[in-house]
Amino acid sequence: MQKLKKLYEGKAKIVYETEEPDKVILEFKDVATAFDGVKKEDIKGKGSLNNEISSILFTILENHGIKTHFIKKLSDREMLVWKAKRFPLELVVRNYAAGSFVKRYGVKEGTEINPPLTEFFMKNDELHDPMVCEEHIRFLELAPVELLPKMKKIGLKVNEILKNIFEKANILLVDFKLEFGLLPDGSLAVVDEISPDSMRLWDKQTREKLDKDRFRFDLGDLLEGYKKILLNLKEVI
Ligand code: TMP
Numbered sequence: 001m002q003k004l005k006k007l008y009e010g011k012a013k014i015v016y017e018t019e020e021p022d023k024v025i026l027e028f029k030d031v032a033t034a035f036d037g038v039k040k041e042d043i044k045g046k047g048s049l050n051n052e053i054s055s056i057l058f059t060i061l062e063n064h065g066i067k068t069h070f071i072k073k074l075s076d077r078e079m080l081v082w083k084a085k086r087f088p089l090e091l092v093v094r095n096y097a098a099g100s101f102v103k104r105y106g107v108k109e110g111t112e113i114n115p116p117l118t119e120f121f122m123k124n125d126e127l128h129d130p131m132v133c134e135e136h137i138r139f140l141e142l143a144p145v146e147l148l149p150k151m152k153k154i155g156l157k158v159n160e161i162l163k164n165i166f167e168k169a170n171i172l173l174v175d176f177k178l179e180f181g182l183l184p185d186g187s188l189a190v191v192d193e194i195s196p197d198s199m200r201l202w203d204k205q206t207r208e209k210l211d212k213d214r215f216r217f218d219l220g221d222l223l224e225g226y227k228k229i230l231l232n233l234k235e236v237i
């Protein structure tokens with residue numbers, strides 16, 4: 001499958017047209033960004049790790065009956081996906097308090113959230129991804145509101161599947177973000193990536209942070225954390 005015109009360039013990925021109008025190529029960049037792009041660094045090898053981890057996780061989800069845009073991994077840093085009409089919305093699922101949840105509600109980091117909870121955010125860097133509820137989503141036309149319960153249900157099912165896999169890999173799934181879109185056949189699907197850029201993953205015993213928080217808060221080598229996640233995952237799939 002050949003890369004044709006560049007359709008869109010984001011902070012971490014580039015989207016290319018292919019000869020098939022329904023399919024696009026995602027190219028994962030060797031760049032890490034945080035705080036809505038304010039902090040940015042080239043990290044050689046990150047694109048490949050995120051592509052591989054995302055491909056593994058999408059495959060697992062597909063095998064469990066979750067619709068995603070994933071078709072196949074094409075190369076080190078490229079993935080073939082269905083072209084989707086993407087909603088500017090992020091669904092976050094949380095199992096333990098961390099990140100913006102800790103800041104917003106003053107809960108101690110690491111407190112278990114059981115049952116897990118879901119939150120919606122508007123995908124907009126300039127506005128710093130504000131949290132939104134159903135009424136905001138309706139007014140701002142971020143997504144058809146009748147799809148929101150479906151998105152939450154998918155998010156919670158994805159959580160159960162991934163929590164299980166990571167548990168076996170000796171990793172705690174703290175939280176993660178999903179994006180949704182409509183595939184060419186009109187079905188609702190998980191799109192974008194599912195990688196340590198979009199999840200918080202802690203070592204189960206030591207609670208060492210293995211995800212992008214390493215880069216956000218200068219906690220240690222980013223690649224070392226991502227490599228550990230991949231290695232542990234590969235042992236259990
Ligand atoms: P938060 O605690 O900053 O709200 O993030 C929750 C989860 O969502 C965390 O795993 C990181 C992920 N996330 C993204 O993937 N993209 C984003 O733009 C933000 C803000 C969070």
Ligand code: ASP
Pocket residue numbers: 011033034035036037038212216
């Ligand atoms: N995804 C956002 C960025 O890359 C925010 C973050 O992950 O901290 O800037």
